[in-house]
Amino acid sequence: MSETKTDTTGGRSSGFDPQHTALLVIDPVNDFLSEGGAAWEMTKSTVKKNNVVSQLQRLISGARAAGVPVLFGPMAYTEEDYADARFQQRSGINRLMFENKMFLAGSWGADFHPDLRPEGTDIVLQPHKGTDVFETDLPGHLERLGTEQLVIAGMTANLCCESTGRHATEHGYAVTFLSDAIGAESLPAYEASIHVNYPLIGNMVMEVDEFLAGLVATERQVPMPGDTVVGSDRGEIGEVVEVVAGKDGGQDYLLVKRGIVFDRDTYIPMDAVTHRMDGRIYINVPKLVVGKLPWGEPPSAAEAKEKFGPPKARVEKLYGSFNPTGPAGG
DSSP, X not given: OOOOOOOOOTTOOSOOOGGGEEEEEEOOBHHHHSTTOTTHHHHHHHHHHHTHHHHHHHHHHHHHHHTOOEEEEOOOBOHHHHXXXXXXXXXXXXXXXXXXTTTBTTSTTTSBOTTSOOOTTSEXXXXXXXXXXXXXXXXXXXXXXXOOEEEEEEEOIIIIIHHHHHHHHHTTOEEEEEEEEEEOSSHHHHHHIIIIIHHXXXXXXXXXXXXXXXXXXXXXXXXXXXXXXXXXXXXXXXXXXXXXXXXXXXXXXXXXXXXXXXXXXEXXXXXXXXXXETTEEEESSOHHHHTTSSOSSOOOHHHHHHHHOOOGGGXXXXXXXXXXXXXXXX
């Protein structure tokens, strides 16, 4: 596994820089997206609801035009995967794919949807054998490309998209999920990922139009009074009344006055801002969580120091009364 990257999210207040952004399209294949595909009866409700194929077309075309690398992450299973590696015995989803003969190597079902085929400048990854595209050659390509922000779309919301996003986040990538270019095997599975899990495990949930607009807003933009603050779940938090410079070593912050959404003034630290585009300020916290944060007063230097915790050199036992056991055999 690659080394953990330095966090790249704090204080970003512009759009998506094509030189440091990559688009990952997961499993845009016939078994998921075409009538007659092995999983079509499960996926068709959300694929049709979101018009996933057309949205992916627009997304991929826009990313290519902006110079954003497009990576395709499909699946393919061979006889050896089942006869030797016994993937069908590893998990429920592997059993489901095995029994329904999904994504068999060389088949129509494993092929890309005819409207979503890679082009010469795109990258086609090695097949993932479970639900995590990060366990393929994806990390090497992202490192080579200088990627900082990974944008995820495709199939399916609660499995491959979510697993891959979790893994990428753990490695320091700022992950954005595009909710209207993602489908799932059921509406409840889709809703749980989009509204509950993605806003917490990733950096932002957006729609295709927002992302494409962000590709042209790459110059750094300063938050302004009148901007609308949007949570990582796309929930509108309120209007910025004032942008305030921190005092006595405290952090700069945005002031959102109390109103219908919150019964107190909210002081949002500037390093929670991930993007500013078209008068909208995106922060990496869901709207549903903002009220649970200690943002009822302007951020102070003393409070920030407490949040950072103690220097490593001053920590005797990492877990209070215990230290990690150490590597096996060490």
